[in-house]
Amino acid sequence: MSKSTKKSFFACTTCGYESLKWLGKCPMCQGWDTFKEMAPVAKANGKEQRRPVILSDEELADEExxxxxxxxxxxxxxxxxxxxxxxxxxxxxxxxxxxxxxxxxxxxxxxxxxxxxxxxxxxxxxxxxxxxxxxxxxxxxxxxxxxxxxxxxxxxxxxxxxxxxxxxxxxxxxxxxxxxxxxxxxxxxxxxxxxxxxxxxxxxxxxxxxxxxxxxxxxxxxxxxxxxxxxxxxxxxxxxxxxxxxxxxxxxxxxxxxxxxxxxxxxxxENPSQFFMSQRGEIGEGSSLFPYITGSRPIILEVQAITQKTNFSMPRRLSLGYDVNRLFILISVVEKAIGKPFFDRDIYVNVTGGMKVNEPGIDLAVAASILSSFKETTLGRDTAFFGEIGLTGELRKIVNMDLRIKECQRIGIRRIFCPADGTHDTSNIEIVTIRNIKELYKRIGNG
Ligand SMILES: Nc1ncnc2c1ncn2[C@@H]1O[C@H](COP(=O)(O)OP(=O)(O)OP(=O)(O)O)[C@@H](O)[C@H]1O
Ligand SMILES: [Mg+2]
Missing domain, CATH: 3.40.50.300 (P-loop containing nucleotide triphosphate hydrolases)
Known part of the structure; x- marks a missing residue:
């Protein structure tokens, strides 16, 4: 085995794990006899300031x-x-x-x-x-x-x-x-x-x-x-x-x-809502629209759900683009509110277009899609949904409600189901304020 000099070190040739001493077995990748001696790498960075300085306004200027x-x-x-x-x-x-x-x-x-x-x-x-x-x-x-x-x-x-x-x-x-x-x-x-x-x-x-x-x-x-x-x-x-x-x-x-x-x-x-809307045909059963905000920009997304009789002893719940744990909670909340258990139904949820939505504001759209599939009724291309659903089934306000409503207006959506706020510009659009899941359930399929 080569003798170690003061500054050299040993690294695993498989995974790159570094050690000051030679090791027979790598603690990271568990490989045997993989360590070789390495010369130290000079770490010179042309941008280093090796003595303390006070920044002047010039240096604080915006980056180019x-x-x-x-x-x-x-x-x-x-x-x-x-x-x-x-x-x-x-x-x-x-x-x-x-x-x-x-x-x-x-x-x-x-x-x-x-x-x-x-x-x-x-x-x-x-x-x-x-x-x-x-x-x-x-x-x-x-x-x-x-x-x-x-x-x-x-x-x-x-x-x-x-x-x-x-x-x-x-x-x-x-x-x-x-x-x-x-x-x-x-x-x-x-x-x-x-x-x-x-x-x-x-x-x-x-x-x-x-x-x-x-x-x-x-x-x-x-x-x-x-x-x-x-x-x-x-x-x-x-x-x-x-x-x-x-x-x-x-x-x-x-x-x-x-x-x-x-x-x-x-x-x-540059106009993603228009783009995503043009990619889809009619809104079918179990589909709803949701004005999503990513970064600084609103995009109208489609949320789909299927509920159908299960062939398994345990009904399946799967979700793409929506957190599956949140889906479990949402299903329980909906079941409690409307008293129609989904115990014998599989539920699948998908946010189309490969978007992963982490904000809770999508809850109402997911619930609407599930109920639309369950009631075998369509929600239509001119209706959107947003709002967070709490554990007792109540609808909660979310951030940027105005921006979402504006985007819906711009894209030609005529009706929005959302939590009450009262400060929105309601020209060309009907705002249906919903207080809880029960109200949503009553409205879906009944106009
Ligand atoms: N001749 C072609 N005509 C049309 N589309 C093509 C053609 N060649 C490649 N593409 C498109 O470009 C994509 C590949 O793009 P690109 O090579 O930039 O990917 P990449 O991420 O760099 O892939 P890799 O990981 O292999 O380097 C293909 O999936 C295809 O959609
Ligand atoms: Mg490539």
């Missing part, structure tokens, strides 16, 4: 932002990309991460930013044909490599305004004994690139693959290292994609960008 011109991208970034920031873009295979980065690279090149696109996954020929298919005329630099050093030397030779690395898992440092794509490699590659990019004031977008469980593959530390974490999501069978902010040091989280995907690339959907 580059507006990408892709509206939905600028929205999720909080008004454009901050110069020198690091962005991690995660998403399922084939969802459109590379396509999105191509569009960003092209738009920024048109705005005079020098862009370097590093691909560790596709050949130059593949990249060229993709660029042609997407109809992008802007000329920016490509580098197809898997070696970290190639990227670092390209960055040392030329100063770029934007560096895109596709993907972090495909780049490795051959000086480390760990396999490419292993946690240790991902951590090293991401640390080195983030530091270099920050030192050179280069904005940095790194693509990260997502594991089966939905987390970005590699250590969680990746998310801590960068300034912004974005997830690109959506159902591959549907034409739209959601770009969601998970973390943002330069803007609000919970902001969602909506894109439409086609062979010719991605286009921003």
């Amino acid at each position: 932002r580059i507006v990408t011109g892709i509206e939905e991208m600028d929205r999720v970034l909080g008004g454009g990309m901050t110069t020198g920031s690091a962005i991690l873009l995660g998403g399922d295979p084939g969802i459109g991460k590379t396509t999105l980065c191509f569009e960003i690279a092209s738009k920024l090149t048109e705005r005079g930013v020098k862009v370097l696109y590093v691909s560790g996954e596709e050949s130059l020929k593949q990249l060229a044909s993709r660029k042609k298919r997407l109809g992008l005329a802007a000329r920016f630099a490509f580098l197809t490599t898997n070696h970290l050093d190639d990227i670092l030397s390209a960055m040392a030779e030329e100063r770029y305004g934007l560096l895109i690395v596709d993907s972090v898992q495909s780049i490795y440092n051959p000086k480390l004994p760990m396999l490419p794509g292993s946690m240790g490699q991902v951590k090293d590659v991401a640390t080195r690139l983030t530091m270099e990019a920050k030192a050179a004031d280069t904005s940095f977008i790194v693509i990260g693959h997502v594991t089966k469980e939905g987390a970005i593959a590699g250590p969680k530390i990746l998310e801590h290292m960068v300034d912004t974490v974005l997830y690109f999501e959506g159902d591959k069978m549907l034409p739209y994609r959601l770009l969601r902010t998970i973390k943002n040091r330069y803007g609000a989280v919970e902001e969602v960008g909506i894109f439409q995907m086609s062979g010719g690339g991605l286009t921003s959907v």
Whole structure:
């Protein structure tokens, strides 16, 4: 076994676990004889201020932002990309991460930013044909490599305004004994690139693959290292994609960008309510509309439910886009209020369009959908529902009620079931104030 020097350390070649002493068995991945001695990595950050200073007004000035011109991208970034920031873009295979980065690279090149696109996954020929298919005329630099050093030397030779690395898992440092794509490699590659990019004031977008469980593959530390974490999501069978902010040091989280995907690339959907409405036909039994607010923007979503006689000894409750524990509570509350038990019925709830709604304001729409399916009656395209339902079945006020009503008015909805408030603008719209589940039950199917 090699002798340890004062400053070197040992790391597991499988998972990257670090230790000052050599270990026979890795405490993290449980692998045997996986530890190798490593030379210490110099952690120099060009942006360091190593003595205490008092910030002056100049230094407190707003960060400089580059507006990408892709509206939905600028929205999720909080008004454009901050110069020198690091962005991690995660998403399922084939969802459109590379396509999105191509569009960003092209738009920024048109705005005079020098862009370097590093691909560790596709050949130059593949990249060229993709660029042609997407109809992008802007000329920016490509580098197809898997070696970290190639990227670092390209960055040392030329100063770029934007560096895109596709993907972090495909780049490795051959000086480390760990396999490419292993946690240790991902951590090293991401640390080195983030530091270099920050030192050179280069904005940095790194693509990260997502594991089966939905987390970005590699250590969680990746998310801590960068300034912004974005997830690109959506159902591959549907034409739209959601770009969601998970973390943002330069803007609000919970902001969602909506894109439409086609062979010719991605286009921003600037009027999502209209878009989601045009995607659906008539509102059938068990469906209701809900004005959802994500970030700063309202979107009208459709909530669907089926209730049917069960074939199981225990009836099933499943939910997509709505918290299943909340569904259990809601079902109990509805059962208690109306005295029609669902004990022999399966209940399935789905928020269409792949949206995951965490706000309690959707409760009334979920209850309305369940009751609509149960009563075998339709609620119609011109009616929306919002409000939180408490444990005693009472309807509670939620935030941004005015904004929701305005969006319903704008989209042509004529009736809203919601908690009483009394301060709304009621032109062109009927506000049906509901106090509890019992009242909702009476109104559904009876006009
Ligand atoms: N020739 C084509 N015509 C139409 N659409 C295409 C074509 N090629 C790719 N696409 C669309 O682009 C999507 C793939 O996009 P992209 O390669 O950007 O995804 P990705 O997230 O980078 O995938 P990966 O994880 O494999 O890198 C496909 O799912 C498909 O919808
Ligand atoms: Mg890709």
